[in-house]
Amino acid sequence: MTERIGGPIGGQGGLARAAIEAALQAQARAARKIEDQVAAGFSIAAGGAPGAARPPAFAGDMAGALRGAVASVEKGLGAVDRMPLEMVSGKVDDFAQLAAQLKQSELSFKFALEVRNKLIDAYRETMRMSV
Amino acid sequence: MDGIGKLFSGMNAAASGLSAERARIDVIARNIANAQTTRTPEGGPYRRQVVHFEPILERLAGGGSRTTGVRVRGVVDDATTPLEKIYDPSHPDAGEDGFVWMPNVNTVREMADLITAMRAYEANLAMQEELVQMAERALRLAQ
Numbered sequence: 370m371t372e373r374i375g376g377p378i379g380g381q382g383g384l385a386r387a388a389i390e391a392a393l394q395a396q397a398r399a400a401r402k403i404e405d406q407v408a409a410g411f412s413i414a415a416g417g418a419p420g421a422a423r424p425p426a427f428a429g430d431m432a433g434a435l436r437g438a439v440a441s442v443e444k445g446l447g448a449v450d451r452m453p454l455e456m457v458s459g460k461v462d463d464f465a466q467l468a469a470q471l472k473q474s475e476l477s478f479k480f481a482l483e484v485r486n487k488l489i490d491a492y493r494e495t496m497r498m499s500v
Numbered sequence: 501m502d503g504i505g506k507l508f509s510g511m512n513a514a515a516s517g518l519s520a521e522r523a524r525i526d527v528i529a530r531n532i533a534n535a536q537t538t539r540t541p542e543g544g545p546y547r548r549q550v551v552h553f554e555p556i557l558e559r560l561a562g563g564g565s566r567t568t569g570v571r572v573r574g575v576v577d578d579a580t581t582p583l584e585k586i587y588d589p590s591h592p593d594a595g596e597d598g599f600v601w602m603p604n605v606n607t608v609r610e611m612a613d614l615i616t617a618m619r620a621y622e623a624n625l626a627m628q629e630e631l632v633q634m635a636e637r638a639l640r641l642a643q
Contacts, residue, residue: 465518473508476635483642
């Protein structure tokens with residue numbers, strides 16, 4: 370009896386495991402692809418050459434991907450931090466340009482945050498999975 | 501303008517429009533302020549100034565160019581509108597005949613220009629707000 374049930378269930382279990390693993394790998398690949406695109410976008414925006422857009426941190430795993438993305442967003446935010454200072458010191462004399470740049474960096478930060486949230490969600494979903 | 505900056509090309513164009521219209525309003529303010537100025541370092545009364553714009557062009561890699569916004573090409577004196585001559589012998593700048601050359605600034609015309617410039621400014625501002633809203637709503641989709 371045990372053998373009779375154990376056989377097919379074991380087989381199904383193996384199939385399910387393979388399916389889960391495949392799905393996880395696909396998700397990780399997709400997440401890494403999105404992260405790469407985001408990081409490439411940010412480093413080009415920050416003035417890097419399109420060919421050398423990939424930061425070294427990106428070659429690795431998901432944690433590396435997150436670190437790289439956070440670093441590139443930080444670079445953008447640093448520029449925004451200096452802006453009000455330049456405004457006060459008289460280097461920038463245009464409210465419209467300043468406001469537009471502030472809004473742009475806010476939006477790109479939100480965008481990066483959204484990608485991060487998705488990655489964290491994916492990680493949590495994976496951790497909650499009963500093995 | 502590549503990468504993430506591409507997402508904001510519309511916003512940059514609208515921002516350049518805001519700057520340009522602000523420059524136009526600044527010149528109108530100078531014209532109205534000098535509507536009674538009869539003596540300038542160059543000699544003669546103040547002459548009304550006009551702004552003209554030009555597109556900001558970005559060269560494309562494969563040749564040709566693309567418009568990315570607008571900027572002020574220059575501010576020049578309005579030489580076509582004639583100066584006004586009024587009779588006021590008590591004026592320090594009056595000639596022998598008692599006539600004074602006044603600036604060619606017509607305050608009513610400047611006010612009309614100011615209204616059109618303000619409307620153009622508001623249009624660019626509305627564009628800017630619309631683009632921000634679009635981006636924010638698209639981001640909400642990912643939540």
